Amino acid sequence: MAIDIELSQHIATITINRPERLNAMDAEHYRLLSQAWTRVRDDPEIRVAIITGAGEKSFTAGADIKSYLSRDFHWAEQWLTQKDQLLNRGLEVWKPVISAINGFCIGGGVTLMLATDIRLAVASATFSLAEVKRGVIAANGGTQRVVHQLPHAIAMEMLLTGDAIDAQTALRWGLINRVTSRESLMVEARAIAERIAKNAPLAVQATKELAIRSRDMDLAAGLRMEQLVGRTLLQTEDAKEGQAAFKEKREPKFTAS
Missing domain, CATH: 3.90.226.10 (2-enoyl-CoA Hydratase; Chain A, domain 1)
Known part of the structure; x- marks a missing residue:
């Protein structure tokens, strides 16, 4: 058991x-x-x-x-x-x-x-x-x-x-x-x-958190939080890897960093 x-x-x-x-x-x-x-x-x-x-x-x-x-x-x-x-x-x-x-x-x-x-x-x-x-x-x-x-x-x-x-x-x-x-x-x-x-771990977790928290926020607050999190993710290595993999036509290798 x-x-x-x-x-x-x-x-x-x-x-x-x-x-x-x-x-x-x-x-x-x-x-x-x-x-x-x-x-x-x-x-x-x-x-x-x-x-x-x-x-x-x-x-x-x-x-x-x-x-x-x-x-x-x-x-x-x-x-x-x-x-x-x-x-x-x-x-x-x-x-x-x-x-x-x-x-x-x-x-x-x-x-x-x-x-x-x-x-x-x-x-x-x-x-x-x-x-x-x-x-x-x-x-x-x-x-x-x-x-x-x-x-x-x-x-x-x-x-x-x-x-x-x-x-x-x-x-x-x-x-x-x-x-x-x-x-x-x-x-x-x-x-x-x-x-x-296979997807970018940080982006996946951020997406889940934004979706769940949206239940308790008005739309304006949710959109603002979404904007701030989105801009934060742009600075991650995973975002850079995602863009590079797209340009190079290959599978991305995400590291949650």
């Missing part, structure tokens, strides 16, 4: 490896996942990450209900807002993250997916925010991101009924990018990651 992370050609593949519990996560697995995201954020060798679940049944069922609802809670924890941060709970990771959803995507699985940038799913995948059926809320961004990423009525139906939707419905509403076969899931996720990893 672990959170596995493999690095190859600037791509980190994170696997939630607890298939006997539908990849549900207890406190220890959340701590390990936090460490994995921190490595993605900080390791200069990583340019893109893929997150998936072990086995063929589940991406992740989110929090392990048995351990989560019965855990000892200390009020002081309410203000430990920086402890064991996650991608979907405050940790800023500007490197692109791809979800490869291999089965059930339930509760915290959906909130994790909502914090990723590109999402692929097998045809048998199902998606639900079922926390209200257990007397709790869709935490770690569940009540926040879903209303930003889906039409209001659809988001509220998912949140308030706790009912599941299938992969085709998720595709129709733009919750995921595409539905693929189980055999092709990681192949396609890897292919997208490779295309991203």
Whole structure:
């Protein structure tokens, strides 16, 4: 039982490896996942990450209900807002993250997916925010991101009924990018990651940050920030390499410098 992370050609593949519990996560697995995201954020060798679940049944069922609802809670924890941060709970990771959803995507699985940038799913995948059926809320961004990423009525139906939707419905509403076969899931996720990893890392990260922050800025502020970041990137070695490669009709070799 672990959170596995493999690095190859600037791509980190994170696997939630607890298939006997539908990849549900207890406190220890959340701590390990936090460490994995921190490595993605900080390791200069990583340019893109893929997150998936072990086995063929589940991406992740989110929090392990048995351990989560019965855990000892200390009020002081309410203000430990920086402890064991996650991608979907405050940790800023500007490197692109791809979800490869291999089965059930339930509760915290959906909130994790909502914090990723590109999402692929097998045809048998199902998606639900079922926390209200257990007397709790869709935490770690569940009540926040879903209303930003889906039409209001659809988001509220998912949140308030706790009912599941299938992969085709998720595709129709733009919750995921595409539905693929189980055999092709990681192949396609890897292919997208490779295309991203070939691009200039600083420009990719800047693009993601600008896009994400635009949700909380008015257009004038967003355009100004875009201008400042764009001018900053023009001074980088990667920008010079990109221009040189274009003129010389060759593939650029970016170094994130």
